[in-house]
Amino acid sequence: MTTPSADSPSAAESSSDSAPKKSTGPLAGIKVLELGTLIAGPFCSRMLAEFGADVIKVEAPEVGDPIRQWRVLKDGTSLWWSVQARNKKSITLNMKDERAQEVARQLALEADVIIENYRPGVLEKWNLGYEALKKLNPATIMVRLSGYGQTGPLKDLPGFGAIGESMGGIRYVSGHPDRPPVRIGISIGDSIAALHGVIGAMMALRHRDVTGGRWNGKSGADCIAGQGQMVDVALYEAVFNMMESMVPEFDQAGVVRERTGGALPGIVPSNTYTTGDGMNIVIAGNGDAIFKRLMLAIGREDMAGDPGLARNDGRVPRTAEIDAVIQAWCQTQTIDTALAILQGADVPVGKIYSVKDMMSDPQFLARKMFEQHHFADGTPIKLPAVTPKMSETPGQTRWLGPGLGEHTDEILRSLGYDDARIAQYRQDKVV
Incomplete structure (x- = not known):
């Protein structure tokens, strides 16, 4: 040029x-x-x-x-x-x-x-x-x-x-x-x-x-x-x-939304986790039914059946516990196996793409x-x-x-x- x-x-x-x-x-x-x-x-x-x-x-x-x-x-x-x-x-x-x-x-x-x-x-x-x-x-x-x-x-x-x-x-x-x-x-x-x-x-x-x-x-x-x-x-x-909801949350509850890294506060679990091969993966298991599928997929039947975790308002106070469990499981997986298992369980999951990833990704290519x-x-x-x-x-x-x-x-x-x-x-x- x-x-x-x-x-x-x-x-x-x-x-x-x-x-x-x-x-x-x-x-x-x-x-x-x-x-x-x-x-x-x-x-x-x-x-x-x-x-x-x-x-x-x-x-x-x-x-x-x-x-x-x-x-x-x-x-x-x-x-x-x-x-x-x-x-x-x-x-x-x-x-x-x-x-x-x-x-x-x-x-x-x-x-x-x-x-x-x-x-x-x-x-x-x-x-x-x-x-x-x-x-x-x-x-x-x-x-x-x-x-x-x-x-x-x-x-x-x-x-x-x-x-x-x-x-x-x-x-x-x-x-x-x-x-x-x-x-x-x-x-x-x-x-x-x-x-x-x-x-x-x-x-x-x-x-x-x-x-x-x-x-x-x-x-x-x-x-x-x-x-x-x-x-x-x-x-x-x-x-x-x-x-989003910042104004009414502050007006009615005095809540100031703060920085939370890769997590989505108040909506659990939704965070970034690291797999055993050092890759970053986003898992959004914050729907009630999705959370149950996620826990079953990672072998935590106890948490899947815990009535205290059945709804988001019950999961929020236990955010750190839930994130730790998911991170421990991710650490035992490569990003490819983690994606395959969670996608197979119909859990919203994805790796974090660079432009290099995008340029060869089948979804990007299929959508032209x-x-x-x-x-x-x-x-x-x-x-x-x-x-x-x-x-x-x-x-x-x-x-x-x-x-x-x-x-x-x-x-x-x-x-x-x-x-x-x-x-x-x-x-x-x-x-």
Whole structure:
């Protein structure tokens, strides 16, 4: 992969799909404008693109989205980029220039959904804020992802996913009780926020359509448009939404959920155990009938028949005892024999997978969870398949992440800009 330039084809484009495929899927015909960088906003628009939406991504000239240089690179461009920007078109705009702002405004007014993850107030400085666009297009739908949301005393502070994870509660409960909190090994806060953005966009599109549909580009009495709206996603609130029963437990019982390592507190047994060959295995025997099957499978008929352990509320006070029994049995087994015995007893069990495990696993392969594509130089690359799986309108990868500004001329021409004006914009570094 070579570093993409504004006038060269994307090195990440699939050689088997040298011309972008026509959008298909449930969102075919939906236009999305992405004004954002890194993870939350781009992941949100990525999912819409995977299911057919036409996504135009605005990037800064010369540097582009910083994620282009994150983690493992091939020929100067991140392998992550191939996934995060698949199916998107890239236009470069110097948003400090009013002419670039006008281009973005034209694209925004044509879009069904605008997705942005700048700090609150940035779009307003560019005259691209929700209220300004809504006056021109009443059907405007804007998904705004930020650290703390568009209101409140913290709204102007920078808020990356790590901060949202901390404030939203997931960091507090992650790790072992005798050690400081740990992070999950992916940017889970950004991704959770992105999924909330997708859900919000879908609900907003539904509401727009049932209240009148798309804007027809006219104003006054001739204006035909459904009701748009702003979807305000705060990263910390998206994480907070995943925190299960924490609020009522604290409110009613003063319980603060703490770090418990590999165990699931209050639901017994559900933990990580180590087998005799040094492998880690997760066993979730917390259903009442499942617990009995588990105990019989490991030769503990006494515990299977103990009336005090028949229900979860009886098992919770004896968590340490139960875990010790299961661990002692696991220590006598290899991971393969443990899996075979427990699966044969219909007990939920699984080894902890690395990506290496996933790539050769029969279940992953049977479900076609990897896609084969090619870079422009012919180098093959596997990507994660699009999920969720839909029987009638499945998502697809039409092309890999675009080169920086690869579609600038195409997009400008679609807005009515002629070649002379485009050349002038390039000379003036507007694009």
